[in-house]
Amino acid sequence: MPEKFPTIIINFKAYKEGYGHRAHSIAQAALNVSMESGVLIGIAPGYMDIHPMSNHYNLPVYAQHIDAINPGAHTGHILAGAVREAGATGTLINHSERRLTLADISGSVKAAKEANLQTIVCTNDILTSAAAASFSPDFIAIEPPELIGSGISVATADPEIIENSVTAVKEKNSSIRVLAGAGISTGECVKRAIELGADGVLLASGVVKADDPEKVLRSLVSKI
Numbered sequence: 001m002p003e004k005f006p007t008i009i010i011n012f013k014a015y016k017e018g019y020g021h022r023a024h025s026i027a028q029a030a031l032n033v034s035m036e037s038g039v040l041i042g043i044a045p046g047y048m049d050i051h052p053m054s055n056h057y058n059l060p061v062y063a064q065h066i067d068a069i070n071p072g073a074h075t076g077h078i079l080a081g082a083v084r085e086a087g088a089t090g091t092l093i094n095h096s097e098r099r100l101t102l103a104d105i106s107g108s109v110k111a112a113k114e115a116n117l118q119t120i121v122c123t124n125d126i127l128t129s130a131a132a133a134s135f136s137p138d139f140i141a142i143e144p145p146e147l148i149g150s151g152i153s154v155a156t157a158d159p160e161i162i163e164n165s166v167t168a169v170k171e172k173n174s175s176i177r178v179l180a181g182a183g184i185s186t187g188e189c190v191k192r193a194i195e196l197g198a199d200g201v202l203l204a205s206g207v208v209k210a211d212d213p214e215k216v217l218r219s220l221v222s223k224i
């Protein structure tokens with residue numbers, strides 16, 4: 001695939017529709033739509049699916065979290081190098097549903113970079129977006145928590161948070177890509193987010209819980 005960084009990333013979260021056979025059909029749908037549209041689509045499945053997904057589908061695969069640890073005596077932790085070895089391209093860090101301290105965000109970004117993983121630091125407001133830019137991740141994903149899973153699009157309900165996050169981030173480091181997320185489910189939402197300055201979108205329920213994920217994915221890429 002020509003591009004390195006996806007425009008659309010689907011977070012499978014821990015939805016019952018997001019693992020096993022169903023995860024495979026979402027990944028296949030993402031691959032179909034990505035190939036026909038030329039829009040690079042990434043997926044963030046559960047840990048157990050990172051290896052099979054990266055083996056079977058020519059898509060960038062992201063972990064939903066990693067821990068800020070080095071290899072050694074840690075039990076029940078997620079090691080960046082192991083995630084990379086399993087085939088992941090990158091990782092989310094500090095998702096609203098997996099919040100970290102500032103020190104842990106810093107440590108996780110460092111661990112991910114050392115393991116050659118792309119970094120997507122999630123933020124909940126403009127100030128946090130500006131602060132996260134100091135870590136120079138590949139992406140910052142702005143997602144207002146109150147709109148996550150609501151079905152109400154951030155691009156229409158809170159356009160300022162996208163615009164102002166983009167400004168705050170790019171002022172610090174213009175090479176960081178900004179994703180917008182929360183309630184995104186149509187091509188119109190994606191178009192609006194991009195018009196507001198975002199480089200792409202991060203979404204979950206709109207695709208993962210859809211009766212027909214491929215139809216939703218086709219809509220998402222339709223206005224790019």
Ligand SMILES: O=C(CO)COP(=O)(O)O
Pocket residue numbers: 011095143147148149150151181182183184202203204205206
């Ligand atoms: O948290 C999100 C993606 O990481 C957004 O979730 P929804 O797309 O379900 O609102």
